[in-house]
Amino acid sequence: MKPYVRFQLSLMMFLEFFIWGGWFVTLGTFLGNNLEATGAQSAMAFSTQSWGAIIAPFIIGLIADKFFNAERILGVLHLAGAFLMYQMSQTTDFAAFYPYVLGYMIAYMPTLALVNSVAFRQMKNPSKDFGWIRVFGTIGWIVAGFAISLLGWDSQEGIQEGLLSNTFTMTAIASAILGVFSFLLPKTPPVKSDKEQSLIEKTGLSSITMLKNKNFLIFFISSILICIPLAFYYQNTNPFLTELKMENPTLKQSIGQISEVLFMLLLPVFLLRFGIKKTLLFGMIAWVLRYLLFAFGNADELSFMLIIGIALHGICYDFFFVSGQIYTDSKAGSDNKSAAQGLITLATYGVGMLIGFWVAGQITDTYLIGELHDWRTIWVYPAGFAALVFLFFLIAFKNEKIEYKGEKV
Incomplete structure (x- = not known):
């Protein structure tokens, strides 16, 4: 793999998981303190991850794998996610927050498969190369956690001042960056197959x-x-x-x-x-x-x-x-x-x-x-x-x- 391509894929993974770790870890605290959400309401917000995971195979299997380059749909989803994430940062009650987080997770969860698809298509030996690329995703998640604590957003004073809303702004910026950067990634067109797959096959x-x-x-x-x-x-x-x-x-x-x-x-x-x-x-x-x-x-x-x-x-x-x-x-x-x-x-x-x-x-x-x-x-x-x-x-x-x-x- 060319060093430039390796750098692109590593940065892609870093941003992908920086985005997830940058708001999801502190979501429960944000909901309870900023939006005064109940446990049941927090469960509804966290469950959007599951709804995204359930819907993701249909987006990937029926749209991305057939009609569009993986890197392009990755870019579109992250740009949409940047808008939704910014809207989440502006909400002050759970009723307004929930539609945005649901829309965001439906957009985000398919990107987990898309970044893998983009990465695998550039590798001659995935079993050897993928781990070294994927580890940058874990580093991104760790860096996001460090940033939140070092900036004091999750401190007792920061929570009382409502600073956890900044996590969504930070994530929105990262999502916008990855959205634009995705269009510069190596082209990953749909794989043409001689065999037409059914709906059941496409969704796994x-x-x-x-x-x-x-x-x-x-x-x-x-x-x-x-x-x-x-x-x-x-x-x-x-x-x-x-x-x-x-x-x-x-x-x-x-x-x-x-x-x-x-x-x-x-x-x-x-x-x-x-x-x-x-x-x-x-x-x-x-x-x-x-x-x-x-x-x-x-x-x-x-x-x-x-x-x-x-x-x-x-x-x-x-x-x-x-x-x-x-x-x-x-x-x-x-x-x-x-x-x-x-x-x-x-x-x-x-x-x-x-x-x-x-x-x-x-x-x-x-x-x-x-x-x-x-x-x-x-x-x-x-x-x-x-x-x-x-x-x-x-x-x-x-x-x-x-x-x-x-x-x-």
């Missing part, structure tokens, strides 16, 4: 036949169920840390992304040493431990428990979701791999998270006492649920070998 639903395999069905169900406790993390962690008056909460949450990079490097070691079932189980039990640490930690002498809970993100995400993608790829046929990944994404970020955000909102509202939350009780719920999913998978999923890096694991 053709891979639903994989569910006939009992082991894959157990994995599929577990993937949806584990997203219910996952939603608690995305929706509640920043408001939780803020309510405990932890300093620089958004910066501290970036430890989770740093951990994600480190455990991604360790993932092959675990897969080769312990196999796919145990690696997936490690990921699930990490969710239980994380939420127990959140439940019994505090921002004072037990603050280390909260930091460890955040740092477990690498195991929670990489060992289950990335391992799950590897498992899915191994079970899919050669002509069904993209569709299979689309099905899992639809099930997790779509259906699973949609249920999870609703559950998290209901439980959070139930344990609101005055202006504060009973966080210990709130966090016990996802810990218990993750433990049940762990036991279900442990008992129901039969150990099996898959092909990974040329070896059976």
